[in-house]
Amino acid sequence: MRRAVKRLGSRLLTAIAGAAACALALGVFVASIHAAPRSPKPDANASREAFLQVYKVFTSPRCQNCHPSGDSPLQGDDSHVHMQNVVRGKDGHGVYGMRCNTCHQTANLPGEHMPPGNPKWSLPSADLKMVFVGRSPAQLCRQLNDVKQTGGRSLPQLLEHVSSDELVGWAWDPGDGRTPPPLTRAETIAQMKIWIDGGGACPQ
Secondary structure, X not given: OHHHHHHHHHHHHHXXXXXXXXXXXXXXXXXXXXXXXXXXXXXXXXXXXXXXXXXXXXXXXXXXXXXXXOOOOEEOOOXXXXXXXXXXXOOOOEEOOEEXXXXXXXXXXXXXXXXXXXXXXXXXXXXXXXXXXXXXXXXXXXXXXXOOOOOOOOHHHHHHHHHHOHHHHHHHOOOXXXXXXXXXHXXXXXXXXXXXXXXXXXXX
16 A cells, blocks of 8 residues: 555656646746747838839839729830720720720730730729829829728738739739849738838838
8 A cells, every 4th residue: 555655656746747847848938939039120211112122013014004094004015005995994804895805815825925814804993093104102102001092902901912813913924025023023022011011101
């Protein structure tokens, strides 16, 4: 009986010691997490500098050609007016008899300067034109900060739009004979995140 009690006591002490060791290890781990240096939040200057990088992308031909100031899309690396006299239409997909999908299929047609394609090919709608052409960095930044001009999208939602929308993604896979934006999609997303995390600050 005494041996059984001793064995039980020994096991209990071992269990307590093990639990104490685990608790100590957990405490050290948690303390290390809290003590680990965190990346500083971008300040307004970093935010503005990041937006200037994003601006280069948004005003590159691959983006601004679908965000014109008028109602005709632009085309080519020189952003000339669409040669077939195409117009926006109310929904952004063209007008009767000249719809975008008449020429623009669900994927790029093979060959240099052949019609590009995507299932969602269109301009923004007439009610929400989201003009990029002719905007200064300050003007475009303020526009993107204004939910009335972004269709109700907040800055994080705009980041999600740029990072996941398939039509936006076409800009980095534009087909033969077209120059992609000056930053990769991943680089653009990274710069947008710095801009947003720093408060969406705008250049002067």
